[in-house]
Amino acid sequence: MTRHVVIVGAGPAGLAAATAAVRAGAQVTLLDAADQAGGQYHRMPLDTYETKRPRILERCDWWPGGAVWALERHDERRPPRVHVISGPDGGTRRRHVLEPDALVLAPGAHDRTLPFPGWELPGVFTAGAAQALAKGEGVAVGDRVLVAGSGPFLLPVAASLLAVGSHVTAVLEANPAATVLRGWTQSPWRLAAQAGKAAELAAYAALLARRRVPYRTGRAVIEARGDGRVEEAVTARLRADWSVVAGSERTTAVDALCVTHGFSPQLELPVAAGCALRDGFVLVDEDQATSSTGVYAAGEVTGIAGAPAARAEGVVAGWVAGGGSPARLRTVRRRRDEGRTFAVRLAAAHPIGRRWSGWLRPDTLVCRCEETDYGTLCRTADVSARAVRLATRAGLGPCQARICGPTLAELLDTNPHDRPIISPIRLGELANPPEEKESTP
């Protein structure tokens, strides 16, 4: 009987997994909450997408707008049942239940932005938001934009902003040059394997130089100010541990601020599937298998390593999930391992310094949804995490701690990803029985 593989997430990892699983002879259902395949990495305007749709979508059961809202572990010997709601939000959405022989989770990651005073002001965006709006719709988030945070992702974001006509005042990397250099130049012979990625970054750096956008290290945004919207950014020098150098503050007029300090893997699905984690990522073996029977993971949920590594992981996961022989994966495994080395290097070059909370003030919001401030959290943090949440409502708002979760976890020492309902579903939708048909909705 043909194996049925369900793949959640159609970014670089999920698309590669679908292609490999189909090649291994499996019947594949590919889901993505978005209405386009490609994930954040390959985001493009809808009309461009019409002509560039990945070919694999014709050879599998592709469900755009398919959000997994629950994974039900009904039998320890089988992967969980996949509860899907599909269709445009605000329109008619339908429920389906899938019972795959293997499940590949490739949900990706989203920006992690640390709180700072004023980060809730309109006009403060994650770098990913600026990128998505520029790449997907040609919309500039502002005319005078400062890009700040940490990591190589800041460079393509600045390039996207320039492409839609924004003036980028600067790109600020919070880590000092010494940290960045030490991370990137350790065992340089290994970087050769990721030459493509290095060339891509070099091209962005050249573009910024040509457009006279300054790139500064060891400097961060520590406050956003404005009346009802961001009007100026306060930046300051940071030490290696991200403590603020007093007296180094400077003010810049901006109408938009894009800040990202790294990425949070979207761990809701792996956690719901019962997958073990290690150091905040999904633990996988040589075949991308997780600790949960029949469940594989690929891409940023196993480590932040960028699109080439995600693709290699996807090939391994999809091929093995589809019943292919792991013995035939030597080359792609090597590429995958090179990708993992790249992830380690990335983490070493762009860590989040442990003293970052020094820029918080008692009235700085930590939970954006419930507007819980840092002072309130500190006053209640010596009791249990549950008591803190009930008393302050931190992490209980509409985003269900997706944004503040990692920060709360740091402050309260809890697991930020355990949510019974993975993706929001309306009560009326829940009341309708799922549709029988196990094919394209």
Add this chain to the structure above:
Amino acid sequence: MRPIRISLDGDPLTGSDGQTIAGLLLAAGLRSWRRAPSGAPRGVFCGIGVCFDCLVTVNGVRDVRACRSRARDGDVVTTQSRAEAP
């Protein structure tokens, strides 16, 4: 791209087919359209459906993420507030 028209709290706005509601509102010069519990203004933050700051009501359906919903010609969009009524 085909032009489309939507309304926000009764005011007409134009955009183009394929834009998200968030993209259309930002392109029209708006920065915020929702109120947090304190009454503070909110707009787009994460842009990819994670933060729920950009929620709007679309054709009567509440809590739609503006950044994840394509605008359709004739959409009636209304703003939302979590602030207590004065």
